[in-house]
Amino acid sequence: MVDIHILVGTGAVQLLPGAVCVFEEAQGLPLRRHHNHLESYFYGGLAGSALVVRSVSSVGNYDYIWDFVLHPNGALEGRVHATGYINTAFLSGGEESLLFGNRVGERVLGAVHTHAFHFKLDLDVAGLKNWVVAEDVVFKPVAAPWSPEHQLQRPQLTRQVLGREDLTAFSLGNPLPRYLYLASDQTNVWGHQRGYRIQIHSPLGIHMPLESDMERALSWGRYQLVVTRRKEEESQSSSIYYQNDIWTPTMAFADFINNETLLGEVASSSSCRTWWLGLRPASCISPMLRMSPTL
Numbered sequence: 001m002v003d004i005h006i007l008v009g010t011g012a013v014q015l016l017p018g019a020v021c022v023f024e025e026a027q028g029l030p031l032r033r034h035h036n037h038l039e040s041y042f043y044g045g046l047a048g049s050a051l052v053v054r055s056v057s058s059v060g061n062y063d064y065i066w067d068f069v070l071h072p073n074g075a076l077e078g079r080v081h082a083t084g085y086i087n088t089a090f091l092s093g094g095e096e097s098l099l100f101g102n103r104v105g106e107r108v109l110g111a112v113h114t115h116a117f118h119f120k121l122d123l124d125v126a127g128l129k130n131w132v133v134a135e136d137v138v139f140k141p142v143a144a145p146w147s148p149e150h151q152l153q154r155p156q157l158t159r160q161v162l163g164r165e166d167l168t169a170f171s172l173g174n175p176l177p178r179y180l181y182l183a184s185d186q187t188n189v190w191g192h193q194r195g196y197r198i199q200i201h202s203p204l205g206i207h208m209p210l211e212s213d214m215e216r217a218l219s220w221g222r223y224q225l226v227v228t229r230r231k232e233e234e235s236q237s238s239s240i241y242y243q244n245d246i247w248t249p250t251m252a253f254a255d256f257i258n259n260e261t262l263l264g265e266v267a268s269s270s271s272c273r274t275w276w277l278g279l280r281p282a283s284c285i286s287p288m289l290r291m292s293p294t295l
């Protein structure tokens with residue numbers, strides 16, 4: 001347990017005892033295992049565990065559990081779960097009540113709503129010169145060597161540097177490249193660029209209709225993933241003032257995406273990439289994002 005000092009609304013320092021919990025978590029999968037019974041007979045394996053840094057935000061009826069997980073293979077994971085009590089409404093009993101959710105009690109409606117989260121990640125990989133790289137697979141037909149009248153579909157890797165912000169704003173509904181990573185100009189012993197791969201697991205679904213007057217303030221919800229140039233004046237995707245007036249937003253996340261270059265050559269000391277990751281859990285689905293080092 002770790003105590004944390006926070007600045008509450010008055011600006012005074014407040015101590016939250018035990019606000020962060022650090023623990024080792026057994027993983028559902030082994031780190032490695034192999035059972036060989038072909039020519040020789042051997043078994044080797046190692047249990048998987050990870051270090052979890054956890055905090056919990058209690059907001060009204062909910063308790064959001066925030067975990068940052070450090071895996072022994074170098075992967076970093078962020079995940080959030082909604083716990084606590086579900087948000088409900090009075091069930092009038094009329095037919096149309098069930099348009100807004102499902103019945104969960106005698107006179108209780110589990111009203112449909114969305115929990116949407118946005119993670120910001122400032123990431124430099126092995127220095128400040130970084131590129132956003134997309135890799136995918138194309139299939140090329142080749143004759144099967146042992147049976148030339150038949151064709152095989154051989155997968156080939158395609159690589160593309162995504163050099164401008166408009167190429168790195170991935171809307172909901174548009175597929176992400178199969179592999180997406182931030183590559184450094186430093187290389188490993190085989191000459192491949194060192195990098196970190198980004199993975200997102202989050203249920204899809206539009207955040208709200210684009211024609212809504214509120215949508216501009218919530219425009220980060222349009223995207224499952226965006227990579228922008230890091231800037232001091234683009235430090236947050238939302239604003240505390242929206243709780244008073246969401247119809248005239250003081251800033252809009254969608255304006256951050258203005259086709260600025262993301263190429264490593266022009267990186268200055270303050271221009272590491274900022275990754276914005278949209279996550280939305282259902283009550284029983286936990287979204288998560290994961291970064292894995294490419295070898």
Ligand SMILES: [Cu+2]
Pocket residue numbers: 082086087113115283
């Ligand atoms: Cu809820």
